[in-house]
Amino acid sequence: MDEQPWNRQRLRSNNEWLLLEHLRNAAPASRAQLARVTGLSKPTVSSALAALEQRGLVREAGTALPERGRTAVLYEPDPTAGYVLGIDIGRARLRAAVADLSGEVLSRIDVPNTGRTAAALADAAARAAGKVMDSADVSADRVVHAAVGTPGVFDPEDGRVRYAVNLPGWGRAGLFDKVREQLGGSALELSVHNDANLAALGEYAFGAGRGSKLFVYVLIGTGLGIGIVSHGELFTGAHGAAGEVGFLPLSLGSPELLRHGPRRGALEEAVSADAVVRTARELGMTGRLTAKRIFDEARAGTPAAVAAVRQESERLALVVAAVSAVLDPDLVVLGGGVGRSTDLLLAPVRAALHQTTPLRPALAPSELGDNAVLLGAIATALRSARPRVFNLPTNQTHAS
Amino acid sequence: MDEQPWNRQRLRSNNEWLLLEHLRNAAPASRAQLARVTGLSKPTVSSALAALEQRGLVREAGTALPERGRTAVLYEPDPTAGYVLGIDIGRARLRAAVADLSGEVLSRIDVPNTGRTAAALADAAARAAGKVMDSADVSADRVVHAAVGTPGVFDPEDGRVRYAVNLPGWGRAGLFDKVREQLGGSALELSVHNDANLAALGEYAFGAGRGSKLFVYVLIGTGLGIGIVSHGELFTGAHGAAGEVGFLPLSLGSPELLRHGPRRGALEEAVSADAVVRTARELGMTGRLTAKRIFDEARAGTPAAVAAVRQESERLALVVAAVSAVLDPDLVVLGGGVGRSTDLLLAPVRAALHQTTPLRPALAPSELGDNAVLLGAIATALRSARPRVFNLPTNQTHAS
DNA sequence: AAAGTAAAGTTAAATTCCTTTACTAATGAC
DNA sequence: GTCATTAGTAAAGGAATTTAACTTTACTTT
Numbered sequence: 001m002d003e004q005p006w007n008r009q010r011l012r013s014n015n016e017w018l019l020l021e022h023l024r025n026a027a028p029a030s031r032a033q034l035a036r037v038t039g040l041s042k043p044t045v046s047s048a049l050a051a052l053e054q055r056g057l058v059r060e061a062g063t064a065l066p067e068r069g070r071t072a073v074l075y076e077p078d079p080t081a082g083y084v085l086g087i088d089i090g091r092a093r094l095r096a097a098v099a100d101l102s103g104e105v106l107s108r109i110d111v112p113n114t115g116r117t118a119a120a121l122a123d124a125a126a127r128a129a130g131k132v133m134d135s136a137d138v139s140a141d142r143v144v145h146a147a148v149g150t151p152g153v154f155d156p157e158d159g160r161v162r163y164a165v166n167l168p169g170w171g172r173a174g175l176f177d178k179v180r181e182q183l184g185g186s187a188l189e190l191s192v193h194n195d196a197n198l199a200a201l202g203e204y205a206f207g208a209g210r211g212s213k214l215f216v217y218v219l220i221g222t223g224l225g226i227g228i229v230s231h232g233e234l235f236t237g238a239h240g241a242a243g244e245v246g247f248l249p250l251s252l253g254s255p256e257l258l259r260h261g262p263r264r265g266a267l268e269e270a271v272s273a274d275a276v277v278r279t280a281r282e283l284g285m286t287g288r289l290t291a292k293r294i295f296d297e298a299r300a301g302t303p304a305a306v307a308a309v310r311q312e313s314e315r316l317a318l319v320v321a322a323v324s325a326v327l328d329p330d331l332v333v334l335g336g337g338v339g340r341s342t343d344l345l346l347a348p349v350r351a352a353l354h355q356t357t358p359l360r361p362a363l364a365p366s367e368l369g370d371n372a373v374l375l376g377a378i379a380t381a382l383r384s385a386r387p388r389v390f391n392l393p394t395n396q397t398h399a400s
Numbered sequence: 401m402d403e404q405p406w407n408r409q410r411l412r413s414n415n416e417w418l419l420l421e422h423l424r425n426a427a428p429a430s431r432a433q434l435a436r437v438t439g440l441s442k443p444t445v446s447s448a449l450a451a452l453e454q455r456g457l458v459r460e461a462g463t464a465l466p467e468r469g470r471t472a473v474l475y476e477p478d479p480t481a482g483y484v485l486g487i488d489i490g491r492a493r494l495r496a497a498v499a500d501l502s503g504e505v506l507s508r509i510d511v512p513n514t515g516r517t518a519a520a521l522a523d524a525a526a527r528a529a530g531k532v533m534d535s536a537d538v539s540a541d542r543v544v545h546a547a548v549g550t551p552g553v554f555d556p557e558d559g560r561v562r563y564a565v566n567l568p569g570w571g572r573a574g575l576f577d578k579v580r581e582q583l584g585g586s587a588l589e590l591s592v593h594n595d596a597n598l599a600a601l602g603e604y605a606f607g608a609g610r611g612s613k614l615f616v617y618v619l620i621g622t623g624l625g626i627g628i629v630s631h632g633e634l635f636t637g638a639h640g641a642a643g644e645v646g647f648l649p650l651s652l653g654s655p656e657l658l659r660h661g662p663r664r665g666a667l668e669e670a671v672s673a674d675a676v677v678r679t680a681r682e683l684g685m686t687g688r689l690t691a692k693r694i695f696d697e698a699r700a701g702t703p704a705a706v707a708a709v710r711q712e713s714e715r716l717a718l719v720v721a722a723v724s725a726v727l728d729p730d731l732v733v734l735g736g737g738v739g740r741s742t743d744l745l746l747a748p749v750r751a752a753l754h755q756t757t758p759l760r761p762a763l764a765p766s767e768l769g770d771n772a773v774l775l776g777a778i779a780t781a782l783r784s785a786r787p788r789v790f791n792l793p794t795n796q797t798h799a800s
Numbered sequence: 801a802a803a804g805t806a807a808a809g810t811t812a813a814a815t816t817c818c819t820t821t822a823c824t825a826a827t828g829a830c
Numbered sequence: 831g832t833c834a835t836t837a838g839t840a841a842a843g844g845a846a847t848t849t850a851a852c853t854t855t856a857c858t859t860t
Binding site for chain 3: 832833843845848853856857
Binding site: 006011014015018038039040163212213214226230235236237238239240241242243244245246247248249318321322323324325326327328329330331356357358359361 | 757
């Protein structure tokens with residue numbers, strides 16, 4: 001129940017929003033269908049739809065012949081009513097994409113992250129965004145919202161990123177203001193989010209997490225983080241740091257870790273990609289080791305690699321078990337660089353989980369892979385953009 | 401934004417609800433005040449208030465003289481519009497209370513839990529509830545909602561309680577239906593909740609958790625559980641088992657626990673009241689040991705007791721650290737039998753937390769103590785009852 | 801081919817609830 | 831007693847909804 005007074009204008013606006021949402025779920029639809037399904041009367045639907053069409057939020061989408069009777073005029077949301085921008089600032093790569101309001105990606109770009117300084121990185125991100133907007137032929141003033149994904153926790157109070165240990169200088173203030181200015185529109189809203197959170201939302205909106213009640217996405221790569229989506233909403237905690245499981249104080253059964261006692265970021269060090277490499281080296285593997293190579297060798301049966309992977313999966317299982325005990329998710333998705341090797345990880349994690357706790361969420365591999373963060377940024381931008389476009393005073397619609 | 405059509409009746413009803421909520425926060429208030437603060441016009445407030453008064457939801461509450469001008473008639477919610485029942489089925493004691501819609505407890509009872517069987521226990525609970533209703537002079541048909549707290553996880557699908565390891569036979573189906581029948585009203589709604597969750601809500605509504613954005617209540621006693629309140633709403637997970645941290649797979653640095661590897665309920669065994677007793681015994685204490693006695697001896701300086709308490713607090717710190725890393729709460733409250741000894745636990749837990757993680761929630765002792773679950777049940781029942789009373793077709797009001 | 805039927809959509813009237821404006825009522829200050 | 835100020839009411843007007851009747855269109859039946 002609401003905290004604002006309901007006058008008639010708000011009532012009208014609400015019913016228009018209701019119709020728009022219905023159309024998003026079941027487009028195209030005729031006025032009569034909408035009246036039946038929303039419970040509104042036919043005249044109300046007609047006039048609301050006319051208003052929506054005038055504002056450029058809805059458009060005709062052909063006709064349909066019912067079994068008997070007059071042909072119906074169909075309507076759908078107009079995806080060109082606005083556009084959104086998603087930017088994924090990863091430690092290794094930089095990605096950006098433009099999508100219309102229906103969520104369709106019109107253009108995307110994926111370049112190596114060569115930024116040596118934070119300022120150069122911000123600049124490169126803005127340029128990449130400019131490029132996708134160009135190639136999608138979308139001008140800056142038509143972009144309603146841009147969502148940026150980055151490691152660490154963004155504090156909207158002072159505009160800084162905290163806990164971004166792998167990006168030097170990335171904690172400086174004002175970086176994102178500069179990106180916004182460079183993108184052009186002062187009308188442009190720009191929001192910054194944790195990458196694991198965005199990946200979770202992406203996987204929830206477009207991937208393996210669809211329909212889950214409480215969905216946990218585990219991002220294992222250079223770092224370790226989880227994103228939590230509860231009933232479709234991101235769960236961020238009191239300061240936006242929920243899911244920073246790198247700080248879990250698990251002793252993890254390793255005598256070496258135990259000797260030093262619990263300390264900061266212990267788990268992150270134990271589960272991230274570097275940890276796999278370190279373990280493999282300790283077990284006797286040599287040469288230029290990467291997590292990817294170790295997983296490949298494990299598939300081929302190299303004993304040291306197999307052992308390293310087993311240790312990794314055991315530790316991962318502890319993370320999943322700990323998160324499950326606290327949150328009780330119905331689905332846990334593994335993603336990120338290491339998470340991609342789910343063929344090797346899923347079964348042992350599942351087995352370990354069965355030994356530890358009766359709370360057994362379904363385990364699944366990521367469906368979106370490397371695109372999770374980017375698509376999550378798009379999904380997040382859409383969430384902000386759709387109400388914003390709807391509430392825009394007089395949609396300065398282009399001629400149609 | 402909503403999923404239902406907004407006709408005029410719903411608009412009216414919404415504005416009435418809005419006024420009622422405002423009155424609950426700032427009663428008593430005059431019509432003019434309400435108009436100013438809600439943004440509704442004075443005539444609307446007048447007519448809505450008249451309707452509310454006619455339905456028995458609101459009543460006059462004297463008059464007030466403004467600095468200048470005519471005397472104002474004040475209104476307040478009528479607390480006698482309905483009553484709620486809270487029942488706390490604890491492992492050791494049985495508690496029940498009746499409150500009016502304002503949340504004021506009119507009568508309460510607290511008896512030892514002597515039930516040998518689940519059926520006898522259910523019967524005793526119903527009888528205790530009957531007694532408080534009698535002594536508060538509230539008939540069963542005026543009770544709108546009853547909330548029951550119990551260990552374990554209640555599954556509303558089949559009406560059973562799971563994971564209630566300390567109450568024999570408590571997993572049987574139909575137990576709560578019988579309680580409801582015994583209480584009388586078929587109109588009576590009865591809901592069943594986990595005790596840690598209720599304690600959390602109680603502490604959030606009436607105690608130390610007020611105003612917290614993300615609040616965690618740790619219930620340490622015969623068992624171990626946490627309740628999570630996120631932005632005023634209980635966080636229950638996908639199957640209602642969120643916060644069952646007894647299943648946390650922490651190895652806890654104890655070689656003994658490590659030898660067996662992680663297993664089910666390991667943490668619960670390590671942190672509950674029994675664990676303190678066990679540790680103290682291993683450390684050489686003898687005689688009839690209870691957790692309470694050990695804490696008392698620790699205060700007196702008995703070395704073995706001091707050591708046992710230190711170990712307990714270290715383990716507890718790991719739980720709090722793990723929960724903090726996953727959830728990022730701004731406040732953690734310790735409650736329950738062992739949690740009551742916060743003078744001994746709080747400082748070491750805080751110190752250990754500082755070593756483990758930069759995410760440092762405020763730590764505080766319970767304010768409600770043994771009443772947390774019962775008051776949480778009242779708070780929960782009120783949440784259900786208030787909208788229900790509001791939506792009751794024609795409040796069959798008693799003569800006033 | 802004409803008549804019937806059913807569905808889509810429109811029109812017009814009635815209804816409801818809100819706001820605005822203008823008013824009355826009551827009280828302290830002067 | 832008058833003025834200023836605040837509380838509350840009454841009447842008028844307006845916005846958005848619903849109901850019910852109507853028109854339009856296309857297929858089906860005879």
